[in-house]
Amino acid sequence: MGRHARARKIPSMSVSKRFRTPHDSGRQVAILCKETGATLFMAELPKEADTEPPARRMGIALELALRAEADLSGADLRGVIAQDLQSFEGKLAGADFTGADLSNLECIGCDVRQTRFAGASLAKADFRGCDLRGADLTGADIRHAQFQFCNARGALFVNPLADQTYFWTTKLYDATFSGVEPGKIIFEDCNYSEPDAGED
Known part of the structure; x- marks a missing residue:
């Protein structure tokens, strides 16, 4: 435009x-x-x-x-500063939030498949019931972030900045966690099993 x-x-x-x-x-x-x-x-x-x-x-x-x-979906939102977004329900599939500041984000039932959060701040973010399949959180700040009842199959958590980061009842099959210090991420009742045919 x-x-x-x-x-x-x-x-x-x-x-x-x-x-x-x-x-x-x-x-x-x-x-x-x-x-x-x-x-x-x-x-x-x-x-x-x-x-x-x-x-x-x-x-x-x-x-x-x-x-x-x-x-x-697919929006170019690199470097955006949008702290404290609350009670957000929306479609962000394929959006690019590289280097963005989304600290204190509250995301409920969001579609964030293939969304790129590389190097973004998601400190104290709360993801509940979100579809995070294939999302890229490489180098993201996820300290004190919570992921509850999410589907994070195939998501990338490579060299994140993590501390007191919680995953509760979340699907983590084929998700990649690397470069994380032991004890910085807590997993409770998560599912690591390969999904059945036709299952998300």
Whole structure:
């Protein structure tokens, strides 16, 4: 989208192909959200967002989009700063959060298949009932994070920054854990068995 693009409503379109990196201006981000129906209740970002750095403005736009249950599958959200997102239920499959700050994220029943969290901060994040199959958390900060009733089959936890990280009743078949100090991650009632044919 060009710098001088005009806002227009595009029905039934996901944000995935239209979100850009945090380097876009606050107004551009607002236009992108509005076009997808994510923030139809607002013409642009709150005025106080104007004083925020680009990565934080993108985080504000992200929060508004998530509140509106926008489909962010495949979105490029590298480096976004979006701390304390609460009670989020949404679609993030294939999104790229490389280097993002998502600390204190509360994610409930989210679709985060193949989502990239490499080098991201997920400190104190709470994933409940999420589909994390194939997600990449290489080098992510998962200290004090919790994964409950999730499906993390085939997920990558390579060289994460971990401490008091909990996995409860989570499917971990074919998940990769490496470069983790003993005792930093606690597993309770997790399933490591290969799924039956037709089972997720």
